[in-house]
Amino acid sequence: MRPRAQSFYLDAGGRSLHCVFYKAVGTAKKGAVLYVPPFAEELNKSRRMVALQARVLAEVGWSVLLLDLTGCGDSSGDFSEAGWNAWLDDIAQARTWLRDNCPGPLWLWGLRLGATLAGASLQRDPASDANLLLWQPVISARQHLQQFLRIRGAGERVANGGEGAGTDTLLDQLRAGRNVEVAGYDLPPGLALPMTEASLHIDGAAKRVFWIEISTRPESGLSPASRRFIEANPLPEGEARVVGGPAFWQTQEIEELPQLLAATTEVFCQ
Amino acid sequence: MDYSRVIGLDIQKEVLDLLDNVLSLKGRALVFGADTPLLGSIPELDSMAVVSVITAIEERFGVEIPDDEIDGAAFATVGSLVEFVQRISSC
Numbered sequence: 001m002r003p004r005a006q007s008f009y010l011d012a013g014g015r016s017l018h019c020v021f022y023k024a025v026g027t028a029k030k031g032a033v034l035y036v037p038p039f040a041e042e043l044n045k046s047r048r049m050v051a052l053q054a055r056v057l058a059e060v061g062w063s064v065l066l067l068d069l070t071g072c073g074d075s076s077g078d079f080s081e082a083g084w085n086a087w088l089d090d091i092a093q094a095r096t097w098l099r100d101n102c103p104g105p106l107w108l109w110g111l112r113l114g115a116t117l118a119g120a121s122l123q124r125d126p127a128s129d130a131n132l133l134l135w136q137p138v139i140s141a142r143q144h145l146q147q148f149l150r151i152r153g154a155g156e157r158v159a160n161g162g163e164g165a166g167t168d169t170l171l172d173q174l175r176a177g178r179n180v181e182v183a184g185y186d187l188p189p190g191l192a193l194p195m196t197e198a199s200l201h202i203d204g205a206a207k208r209v210f211w212i213e214i215s216t217r218p219e220s221g222l223s224p225a226s227r228r229f230i231e232a233n234p235l236p237e238g239e240a241r242v243v244g245g246p247a248f249w250q251t252q253e254i255e256e257l258p259q260l261l262a263a264t265t266e267v268f269c270q
Numbered sequence: 271m272d273y274s275r276v277i278g279l280d281i282q283k284e285v286l287d288l289l290d291n292v293l294s295l296k297g298r299a300l301v302f303g304a305d306t307p308l309l310g311s312i313p314e315l316d317s318m319a320v321v322s323v324i325t326a327i328e329e330r331f332g333v334e335i336p337d338d339e340i341d342g343a344a345f346a347t348v349g350s351l352v353e354f355v356q357r358i359s360s361c
Binding site for chain 1: 294
């Protein structure tokens with residue numbers, strides 16, 4: 001029987017979080033997986049691949065909760081109400097729901113900035129039996145933010161011949177307490193400023209950490225930045241690998257990656 | 271043998287592969303030549319795509335591109351983009 005997606009809203013201190021739940025099929029329920037999504041447009045582009053993966057995990061006995069963070073997707077609030085700490089609260093709420101409804105070990109599965117958030121969640125709110133699955137993790141949230149802000153600057157300048165506002169100007173505006181509009185997103189300081197300080201943290205918080213990178217040239221191995229991070233922060237009881245495929249969180253067309261599905265499912269069947 | 275020309279060809283191959291992936295051109299970019307126009311000719315190349323291409327160049331070539339180095343002239347043709355990458359890589 002194919003796992004069905006159940007949609008519901010979770011209350012988080014007055015905010016309403018949209019969740020999609022794939023309940024594990026079969027009698028052997030192995031545990032729960034909480035998915036933390038990526039930032040801005042990457043959320044939309046990656047939905048299909050994530051839904052496919054969630055379904056496969058449910059088929060092999062893991063219940064999966066796909067969470068929309070405050071201000072994103074179908075959750076309450078618009079983007080200007082998003083915030084780094086608010087998002088950590090959202091994740092905490094979803095973890096509580098899973099703890100109450102799906103016994104067994106917990107995996108936090110994050111894609112891109114969602115991976116950074118997953119690590120931050122385990123740092124802020126430790127758990128005794130939690131693991132991390134990181135898909136193409138963002139190591140520096142600051143760099144991630146700067147790449148996003150560039151859309152207003154360099155992006156505008158090149159594509160539309162406009163002036164564009166420099167990244168430094170936009171950061172000054174945020175520090176002065178003002179939102180900044182980028183590619184249709186009303187970015188608030190409560191989200192942007194913590195991002196300038198946040199980075200991937202995995203030390204001590206998770207029992208096992210699996211890192212999967214996606215590359216169109218997997219034979220080149222992990223990116224230099226990833227290699228440097230892992231050398232400095234060895235993964236507890238886990239591994240890092242690269243699978244072949246396009247960067248589905250940013251490609252123009254929606255892509256499916258069978259190699260990624262296989263590699264991820266393997267982690268959950270160990 | 272003119273080694274700079276050989277290296278230039280390799281960079282062009284890398285750049286075309288990168289463009290094809292980032293813009294989901296499904297192989298169309300792989301047959302572009304140095305004279306193939308980019309900006310204005312490829313509808314997929316909007317402000318978000320420009321930033322994705324720049325980020326991909328940074329990651330693939332291991333370079334950091336300051337914002338004020340980026341302008342429309344670099345994206346005019348395949349050749350101008352390859353020259354841009356060559357210049358940035360040799361800094």
